Amino acid sequence: MSSARTGPGDRPGDPPSDLDWVRVHPITPVVRGWKVIAVLVVIVMQQFEFDVSNAARVARVVGFGTVGLVALGVAALGFAYATLAWRMTRYAVDDDAIYLHNGVLFRRQRAARLDRIQGIDTIQPLLARMFGLTELKIEVAGGADSAVRLSFLRDQDAQRLRNELLARAAGLRSGALDDGPAAEGATQGPGTPAPAAPERELVAVPAGRIIEGLLRSIGTLVALVLTVGMVVLALAVREPALTLSLLPAFIGIGGALWGRFTGEFGFRLAQSPDGIRLRHGLLEARAQTVPPGRVQAVRLRQPLLWRSRDWWRVEVNIAGYAAQQDAGKETVLLPVADRRQALLALWLVLPDLGVDDPARVLDEALSGSGPGVGFVTSPRRARWLDLWGWPRNAYLATGRALLARHGLVTRTLVVVPHERTQSIGLRQGPLQRRLGLASVDLHSTPGPVQPRVHHLDATAAGELVTAQALRARRARASAGPEQWMRSPAQPPGDALPAGPGPDPGRPPGEELQR
Template identity: 40%
Template structure:
């Protein structure tokens, strides 16, 4: 790394630009590596056998392996060749109101993602890309699958420059600064302490605002023309808590219980140890898929929460996580459609919660990207909720949500499920309840696994009241709140029919009110609301022109949250 030469300045291209030429290589390597390693694992032990028969077999295998390798090489070469052809026609540019991409050899595509319609911007670095300092930029718009723009791959600096610039454009920050409006993070974060008494001291400031999660290997040598909006860390998930949360999950408990049961069997029932072990041996084949699935579960849990940091900036919530593949998401607060807080039975003693969100543009199966807090204390969960919903429209938001999290029946002003529902809902009916604040609807459910759904009124897509034959007999009905595609599916079940009908009517009214008060598509105002607490009035107060924050451009310290060492 040269220290004397002037740093490269990355900027988002305004004219058609190709992705980085190395892109076709980055895609296929992972697969190649995995396939290669599987072959090695499967065959390597056999080469070392001393048995002549085995040796012979190994030789034959080696011969076949060479052929397999040649075949694999040809396939990879073809894939790379096609990738190269595709790369040649894959171009992107940023215009003042949209990011455009055109690609495709046979079927030409020209995508335009309007900046004021952007739902989320992710910088994703799969392992290979991460090692060599590349990244993929994903711009999500609410148009279903494959509707967003995805740039795989560009240099990390280019991806960041593009992200920063399009976020800055979209957030109207340039305008805000031109008007001299107050647009500092501190003003925004001040609101957080009021709501959830966030324990930010010590954390804040420890992490440099800029480049704290720059991956160690791909340390940028340049600076981006548009700096990322300064941010403040709000919470993070320590590795210890994450591991503990995995230990406190049913799959883990299940695995641990197998030897326990076996041991108990041997001890108390006088079973033969050898037979127990033998039965394990024979059932190994059937257990392999189950074990793989379990491994997948642990891996997902680990990588979704590894190094998880949530931060707040002018252009939205920043989420970072990932172990081998890292992902840095920027979700504007107004873009969160629904929130779900969830607590499994095993987490109850620790009072840990998981917070999941619906963001239009993220797909149903993308659980990992829809996680706002993988595991955290009640305080963290409240903070997470505050992040996406700064104003709950309730005089005591923390108390209300707290009662929603652990109350039953009519606690905290909730409309409970009717007792008549106990016939077909014996466990949960006591815990179910629904309550509307001025800005959002809270739905509580679950006896063993607790759920709380929070849907802002203005984000309600549509509503429905549903009633089966048995329910009608008992005078019970469900109210469904339809949100955009995502893991959160809020339903208020088993309400008294009269309550349900009233809720449906009232909620339709509230949604209509909410839409009228809904701030326009600019993100700044959404977070700005929290800063001064007023509803509609945009802060016109002529504050001092915000001085350009100058994040340290060249030196980047490895984040304390990423224990990976420089290669």
């Protein structure tokens, strides 16, 4: 990498003039150039209406040498563009923000405030991994394209910068880093890079469980039934070609299952002072760090075919992540987990549920039906809208969060911390109006979790809207700082935040009560 000192920034909105600007790794054009080549090839094929069937014929007409020269020219053009993009890309960091300048035809200047960081990911595509390079993705609260991507850095540089950004986002500054968690034997002082915070692995999801979870999915079951049905039909009418009509569907379903398996392969969940750490990926290795308090909502789902195993999928809403192309990989806290592990993941997000017996409350929320332990349920007349599942529709407001459950075939529990409630809405369709029912939406940041309390009595729904608005306002007033390590430092040598942490050897109910 190379660096350059900035000149004076006189224009409004310019970054500070005393920043040290750094370029990404010079091998970046090699890693990224193939993407440009792929785009150019697709454009050429579309313009000249090439396809696989006539490619050989065209090559014979114009000559294989000419085709080779054109391919070399396209490759040179792709790598030249990637090199120019590398020359125009640089970044800098200070105590308040990370700045990125990039763009060839259209120059872009971005500044991401460190106290708004929602998560930091390190991504290693297969080709980048071969060169020992890593992409650093800094996600901040915002809409589409809110992430700052540094592609690519050396592995060591990416990890060092990630540690530094997390430390500064937590409220630590150069010269004050010795107050934070340090690696064993590390020495710190003014200007010393922040060491990697220690971590403790809590859950490792075996590959066999991920495969079995995919095989037990509804999509796999439908594909299997269609396959058997089409084979039987083809044999009955003696037309084997009928099975080819399902080929596009097989490719789509197979691609989706393969993408999910490779994305969730080697999934590991760990606890660290700088947040929840997730690692996963077969072809593209990802390491994600979600700082404390950045999770806006949690959902635990149990499809019907997982019930015999008591497996659950844990997903979260994090501000900014839903707008990303690979959001499906970044909003999963655990892909396939038993109940103890799922509750452990929930504990990391919300250590205090605000009830005297959290184990009993969560057991009722996950598997119960009816008004047990204080849940407010749908009235009996809701059966006209939800024939079998209406007793499962219920909510419970605890001291720290609102729990909403629903679903008979697919059991679902949504947990929204009071301070993370963005707004509240009341929904009432024509049939609900006639039956005196209403549903309540707790608006969260975009993501896989859409908190809703289904088919309440209209009066009870109105009371929930009023009460939850008050709870959310009070919780936000007493919420901690955005920079979560500005509190007094913990005793030296502590590897994890003060207070007992999750112990994988104990049942989750005991953890939640500690």
